[in-house]
Every structure is written in structure tokens, then in C-alpha cells.
Amino acid sequence: MEFTDKQIQIIETAERLFAERGFDGTSVRDIADEAGINVAMISYYFGSKEKLMEALFELRVGTVKMRIESLIKDESLTPLEKVNILIDEHIERIMQKQCFHKIMVGVQVTNKNPAILKAANKVKLRNAAVVTELIKEGQKKGVFKKKVDIVLMLNTMIGTVSQSLISMDYYREFNNQQDLNEEEFQLIFKRRLSIHIKTLFKVILTNEA
The missing domain is CATH 1.10.10.60 (Homeodomain-like)
Structure with a gap:
């Protein structure tokens, strides 16, 4: 749109x-x-x-569908590389649009307005459908496992990024990173979060440990 x-x-x-x-x-x-x-x-x-x-x-996540579709067509990337790109882009999108993230969390936790929840689910279902196509591509190439629960996999990413963002100050203090400036901390935080989720997805999607 x-x-x-x-x-x-x-x-x-x-x-x-x-x-x-x-x-x-x-x-x-x-x-x-x-x-x-x-x-x-x-x-x-x-x-x-x-x-x-x-x-x-639509403004914030409506383009995700088109992005995944373009990745599916990109023959220069392996299926796992495509998934890793989506992980990094999701993290970056949430970090950059924290107001939207706060709204999404509020909508889904309070569940007060069925119309709003339905609108959110509509976008999520549409994006999950194209993620399914990407995973099927990996399955056809024998790279991904035959049985993958797409929604639980996506929830793993979305939930982990969401909770990590909410508890960034706690993470920073636990890891004794208070002396870092904000830019340095953000870079380290995003890199570690990215590695963590990619490791989980590799276990979920492939037979590699």
C-alpha cells in the first residue's frame, strides 16, 4: 500500500x-x-x-512480504543466508521503530480491542505465509528439516527480540557495560542478539548442531 x-x-x-x-x-x-x-x-x-x-x-511491516519475496528469488543466497538476513532486518526494524514495538506489545498483551488485534494478525499471517515459502524452498533443496513449526519459529524470534528490547538496561548492567556509550552498547547488543537468534534458527531448521 x-x-x-x-x-x-x-x-x-x-x-x-x-x-x-x-x-x-x-x-x-x-x-x-x-x-x-x-x-x-x-x-x-x-x-x-x-x-x-x-x-x-501496513507502513511498518507491510513491506516485509515484498522483501521476503525478493529474497526467495535471489539465487545468489543459500536458504539459511536468506533466513539470517531476515533476522538481522527484523532486529534493526524493531530497534529503529521502538514506538511501534511498544504499540504492538500493548495490543497483544491487553487484547482489549478485537478489531486492532485482528488487523495485527492479518499482517502477521500474510508475512508468515511468505516465510513459509522461503522455508519450503530450503526443504526442497534438502537444507531444512521437513517438519518446521513456522509460527513457533517466528514467535521465537519476535518474542526474543521483544523481551531483549524491554530488558536492555538489565542486560547492560548484568554484563557490566555501563561505561560504554550508547552507540557502542547498541552495536554489541544487536550483534549478540543476532548471533543468538541465528543459532536457535539453525538448530530449528537444519540438522547441524
Whole structure:
């Protein structure tokens, strides 16, 4: 889905407010005032606050499907290399878009709004379908195991990255990395997180220890 600059401005304003105040704690009027537009413009572009949230999901993770499809077609990479790229890109996306991550966690933990949860699941199901195609490619080449639980595998990645992000300060203190500047710590953190998840996925997907 393509968005205009004005739509992106509204979506990003809503994202920040949803992360700060929660979905239920943010009104369409709040979003309009913060974005410097009138309420009618939000109705014109999105129809409702729920549809605006759907648009946010599309903006942040809607391109994942296309990215996986392009990787599937890339014959220069092995199936495991493609999976590793997806892992690194997921980590980077979550680290860069922490407001969206906070919203996603809130939506799924509180489960207060069935319409929002349905919209989130719609995007996740669509992306899981193309990940399945990537895994099938590896299975056809004899690289991946025949039986792989795709959803549990993805949950392993999503849950690990999510919990790691929430507990970064704890991780930093436990590993005595308080003296590192933020950039140095972030680089070390992402590298270790990447290695950890890739190791798990290698065990899940292949016969290699």
C-alpha cells in the first residue's frame, strides 16, 4: 500500500501518541491537533481510528512480504543466508521503530480491542505465509528439516527480540557495560542478539548442531 506524505505524517503522529498514551487513551482529535490538521482529514484518509491503526501496521511491516519475496528469488543466497538476513532486518526494524514495538506489545498483551488485534494478525499471517515459502524452498533443496513449526519459529524470534528490547538496561548492567556509550552498547547488543537468534534458527531448521 502506497501512502502520501500527508498520510505518513498523520500515521507517524498517531504512532507516537499511541505509544505514549495507548490506543484507547488517544482520540482522533488528539491526533489531528498534534498533526496540525482538522479531524475531517483523518476521516477522509482513513475512515476511523481503527483503520488508522491498520495503516500504521501496513507502513511498518507491510513491506516485509515484498522483501521476503525478493529474497526467495535471489539465487545468489543459500536458504539459511536468506533466513539470517531476515533476522538481522527484523532486529534493526524493531530497534529503529521502538514506538511501534511498544504499540504492538500493548495490543497483544491487553487484547482489549478485537478489531486492532485482528488487523495485527492479518499482517502477521500474510508475512508468515511468505516465510513459509522461503522455508519450503530450503526443504526442497534438502537444507531444512521437513517438519518446521513456522509460527513457533517466528514467535521465537519476535518474542526474543521483544523481551531483549524491554530488558536492555538489565542486560547492560548484568554484563557490566555501563561505561560504554550508547552507540557502542547498541552495536554489541544487536550483534549478540543476532548471533543468538541465528543459532536457535539453525538448530530449528537444519540438522547441524
